[in-house]
Amino acid sequence: MENKMKKVDLIFDQVDHLAILDKSLQRTQDEIILDVIESGLRGRGGAGFPTGLKWKFAKNEEADQKYVICNADEGEPGTFKDREILTQVPDKVLAGMALCGYCIGATEGYIYLRAEYNFLLPMLHKAIDKFHKELKKRDFDFSIRICSGSGAYVCGEETALMESMEGKRGEPRNKPPFPTSSGYLGKPTSVNNVETLVFALMIAQEGPTQFKEMGTFDSRGSKVFSVSGDTPTPGIFELELGMTLEQFVNEFGDGDTKAVQVGGASGFCVARKDFKNTLIGFEGIPTGGSMMLFNSSRSMYNILNDYLEFMEEESCGQCTPCRVGCQQLVKGIEAVKKGVKPPAYLEELQKLSDTMRIASKCGLGQSVPNPFNSIIQNFREEIIY
Amino acid sequence: MSKYKVNLKINNIAVSVDEGTTILEAARQLNFTIPTLCQHDDLCVAGNCRVCVVEQKGARLLPASCATPVSEGMEIQTNSLKVRQARKHIVELLLAEHNADCTKCFKSGYCELQDISNDYRIGDHIFLDLVKEKDKERDISSPSIEKDDSKCIRCQRCVRTCDSMQYVSALAVTHKGNNMRISTFMDKPMNDVVCTNCGQCINRCPTAALTERNYIDEVFDVIYDPNKFVVVQTAPATRVAIGEEFGMEPGSRVTGKMVAALRRLGFDKVLDTDFTADLTIMEEGTELLTRLKEALVDGKEVALPMLTSCSPGWIKFQEHMYPDLLDNLSTCKSPQQMFGPLAKTYYAEKINKNPADMVVVSIMPCTAKKFEAERPEMRGSGYKDVDYVLTTRELGRMIHQAGIEFEKLEDEKYDSILGESTGAAVIFGSTGGVMEAALRTAYEIVTGKEVPFTNINIKPVRGMEGVKEASVKIKDAKPEWSFLEGVDVNVAIAHGLVNAKILMDKIKSGEANYHFIEIMACPGGCIGGGGQPMPTNMEIRKKRAAGIYEEDEAMVLRKSHENAEVTEIYKSFLHEPLGHKSHDLLHTHYTPRKRQ
Incomplete structure (x- = not known):
């Protein structure tokens, strides 16, 4: 792989979204879904579920109504790419939703918009009205509404998101059943990230090959990254997947990068010694886009503490491992720092975080161990002393 | 509906279960217990405490067995090292946010968290x-x-x-x-x-x-106060449940032992709410017949269907949720609150006691009765009619504290008067019981004959179905009730307030063609009351109900109007149902409340 990283322009490229839709409506649902499967596109929100499969499952369900939900809750600390996508290319997002609706047999779509993004509402409503008119001209039955979130991080989790949409407390559901069989209002639902929908649209235009040829075996295509922290060039960049962290840091670091937090507060912290061997992608460290760089002036204790306090507050609180576990981790590292508990207590906490990973109800509690274990392992001294 | 079978292995043992069965249920079929806390047989699945996690071969996560349906070929371990570690952690975490002052806790010995913690010997508080x-x-x-x-x-x-x-x-x-x-x-x-x-x-x-707010110490204080004359009344449903506090089977009929225990606790007189249950039938039955007459003969605007008023949880529910239908409620006080004023008037006079020195204690399967006794209108005697209300559980605790070996007690009988009762009163304890008791009496008042059911067991009103309906045709009515000749008396019964809502909405929308409705706030009626021994589930409630009906069949008298003490109290004190005295002592009014 060449040392220079490849920048891509699939997401923000202005295209004739209606032309793509028109072309797609000439094809069968199965053809499009097969293309999406073939492309290797995986969900861009972070979890990375194969998009084409999700659509296929939803399509195969028999139901009087199905739903498409565009997950624009973008709550992961350090990600801000969906906001930019919605601002720059809202039409592509809407067309991506319509495409999904066509494929799975849904006539209703919702954008679940992060509460803090409500300033986008007038612009989005305008775009939706325009889009609806175009669909009407084509006699294509699909409508989109916006559902505004209320500020809870956990509502980015797809089942909590649907509970929130139904007017209930935003708490993740038990799975199975999965949303593709029983989702919003108990109907088959495909929940896709903003970026994923745009990629799907682009794959529908270009065919699967171009996308598939980029990236690596498990991580096809490109990805929009939100770069922040100690970097001279913070911002949003669409990059081909498969780069190493070293390549990334060479491009974005300030020359003194000691660690990169890949994937936000629920992601992993990679220390300088591992930059070379760490691939950004599903075979290495996946990310929903958040890339936070830290230089040597930063206290890793403070960083971990911030992440844990965030999780402690943002846990929905229903399941024990997450609700109490997060509190134990926050208070535990403080106790070690203050000498109330011996350094060996960190091992107890790591065992606890292993339990949280396998016994928590949803992705929130299951991923708190990511930052915890990676920071403790890499920066143990900074936590203790 | 025939179901597909799913084959799986739990702890290496093959089992085939219906599709949709949870791992927890499948494990129970193999006699493996998986600890649970948030799971309850009466409730929908939550899957949030996570103590029931198990290991599934090939899965990254430990599924919560209560919330995860079985799937074909699944291999489950319920007690692997991974499971044990996770489960211990989870219990540790729960204990970390739990005020574990077990030695002074009312729930000690009955606490499910304590049980699991004991099982796993968790004490290090990591x-x-x-x-x-x-x-x-x-x-x-x-x-x-x-x-x-x-x-x-x-x-x-x-x-x-x-x-x-x-x-x-x-x-x-x-x-x-x-x-x-x-x-x-x-x-x-x-x-x-x-x-x-x-x-x-x-x-x-x-x-x-x-x-429950417990009043054990307050009751012992008055028992040992030489200036107080303390009488106790026991609700129908307590006698088939209190045994559970002493390790006996649910539904064990221990009326005689309970009476003996109460006497040993030091109550001056041991009396029975069943007496006022019989009295309730006389008052409420007459009220129903009066309303029917006013509606059918006099053409008056009368609130029908009439609703029973024995369950104070139900009363408060209606006051909040359906205040516009309060006229449909019978004005009869509950048996507990009929007992109080009679004890402090009629009974006080008979035994020559100053009611100011009397204390009335009730043993109830119910926590709402505590609130009911505090209602300002419950002072018909000029005093607080019922001074203390204890749950079945609190009585169990008192007997334990007093060192009385309940199981070994010889049966004793209630004191007289206000101690005699019939089988009709006993069945007040189970859903449908008030209805059955009322029908046994009302039918006989109207026709002079027994209700046309084998052995006067009115089976259609019994059982655990949430809403029950029945119809009784009046045949050969006496001349004074001729307007009821040939009438199908339509009745309905609901227990559990979610079922009460179904009937109330029907009344509101005008779809209901009932004459009389019995509603109990608690599932199963009083036998499933909020003051009854724990745990509770459908099986336990059914056993208690069975105990109630056995008790009824074992009674010599099974119709409220045959209760001799009831006849006597009308003769010498109340004079007639719905009469002036009754109005003052046995009937009440209700308070519309807001919904917020």
């Missing part, structure tokens, strides 16, 4: 103590229910009970993360929210976060 509410005052604003957040493990059983069984939702989850807790609307005190005091939340709380 993790930090997180109990925030330890010093916070407990919420004792309600006369019925005590709420102690420092004991709460956030399993949400109470929330699900209050919502899905009772349609009240007084308790709900508020806040999130480390502040997540079970609270009321705007964090108001329990006494200031729409709570019916039914206590079903208490029955399902695995710890002591929700308990």
Whole structure:
């Protein structure tokens, strides 16, 4: 792989979204879904579920109504790419939703918009009205509404998101059943990230090959990254997947990068010694886009503490491992720092975080161990002393 | 519906179960117990405490066995090292946020968290103590229910009970993360929210976060006060449940032992709420017939169907939720509240006691009765009619404290007077019982004959179906009741407030063509009351109900109007049902309440 990283322009490229839709409506649902499967596109929100499969499952369900939900809750600390996508290319997002609706047999779509993004509402409503008119001209039955979130991080989790949409407390559901069989209002639902929908649209235009040829075996295509922290060039960049962290840091670091937090507060912290061997992608460290760089002036204790306090507050609180576990981790590292508990207590906490990973109800509690274990392992001294 | 079978292995043992069965249920079929806390047989699945996690071969996560349906070829380990570690951690975490003052806790010995903790020998307290509410005052604003957040493990059983069984939702989850807790609307005190005091939340709380307000010490104080004459009354449903407090089978009929124990506790007289249950039938039955006459003969605007008023949880529910239908409620007080004023007037006179020196204690299967006794209108005698209300559980505790070996007691009989009762009174304890008792008497008043059911067992009104309907045709009515000749008397019965709502909505919409409806706030009626021994589930409630009906069949007299003491009290004191005295002592009025 060449040392220079490849920048891509699939997401923000202005295209004739209606032309793509028109072309797609000439094809069968199965053809499009097969293309999406073939492309290797995986969900861009972070979890990375194969998009084409999700659509296929939803399509195969028999139901009087199905739903498409565009997950624009973008709550992961350090990600801000969906906001930019919605601002720059809202039409592509809407067309991506319509495409999904066509494929799975849904006539209703919702954008679940992060509460803090409500300033986008007038612009989005305008775009939706325009889009609806175009669909009407084509006699294509699909409508989109916006559902505004209320500020809870956990509502980015797809089942909590649907509970929130139904007017209930935003708490993740038990799975199975999965949303593709029983989702919003108990109907088959495909929940896709903003970026994923745009990629799907682009794959529908270009065919699967171009996308598939980029990236690596498990991580096809490109990805929009939100770069922040100690970097001279913070911002949003669409990059081909498969780069190493070293390549990334060479491009974005300030020359003194000691660690990169890949994937936000629920992601992993990679220390300088591992930059070379760490691939950004599903075979290495996946990310929903958040890339936070830290230089040597930063206290890793403070960083971990911030992440844990965030999780402690943002846990929905229903399941024990997450609700109490997060509190134990926050208070535990403080106790070690203050000498109330011996350094060996960190091992107890790591065992606890292993339990949280396998016994928590949803992705929130299951991923708190990511930052915890990676920071403790890499920066143990900074936590203790 | 025939179901597909799913084959799986649990702890290497092959089993074939119906599709849709959870791992937990499948394990139970193989006699493997998996510990649970948030799971309750009466409630929908939550899957939030996570103590029931198991290991599934090939899966990254440990599924919660209560919330995960079986799938073909699944291989489950319920006690692997991985499971044990996770389960211990989870219990440790729960203990870290639980105020584990077990030695002084009312729930000690009955606490499900304590049980699991004991099983896993958890005592090291690896993790930090997180109990925030330890010093916070407990919420004792309600006369019925005590709420102690420092004991709460956030399993949400109470929330699900209050919502899905009772349609009240007084308790709900508020806040999130480390502040997540079970609270009321705007964090108001329990006494200031729409709570019916039914206590079903208490029955399902695995710890002591929700308990009844207990008055054991207050009752012992009056028992040992030489200036007080303390009489005790026992509700029908207590006699088939109190045995459970001493390890006996649910439904064990221990009326005689209970009487003996009460006497040994030092109560001056042991009397029976069953007596006033029979009296209720005379009053309520007459009220129903009067309303029917006014409607059918006099053409008056009368509120029909008439609704029973024995269950104080139901009364408060209606006051909050259907205040516009309060006229449909029978004006009869509940048997407990009929007993109080009679004890302090009629009985006080007979035994020559000053009612000011009398204390009336009730043993009830119910927590709402505690609230009922505090109602300002319940002072027909000029004094507080019922001074203390204890639950079946509190009585069990008193007997334990007094060192009385309940199981070995010889049966004793109630004192007279206010101690005699019939089988019709006993069945008040089970859903449909008031209806059956009323029909046995009313039919006979109208026709002079027994109800046309084998052995006067009116089977259609019995059983655990949420809403029951029945119809009894009046044949050969006596001349004075000729307007009822050939009339189908339509009745309905609901137990559990979510079922009450179904009937009330029918009345509201005008679809209902019932004459008389019995409603009990608690599932199964009083035998499933909020003051009954724990645990509770459908099987236990059925056994208690069976005990009730056995008790009925064993009685010589099984119709309220045959109760000789009842005949006597009408002759010498009340004169007639719905008469002037009755109006003063045995009937009441209701208070419309808001829904917030």
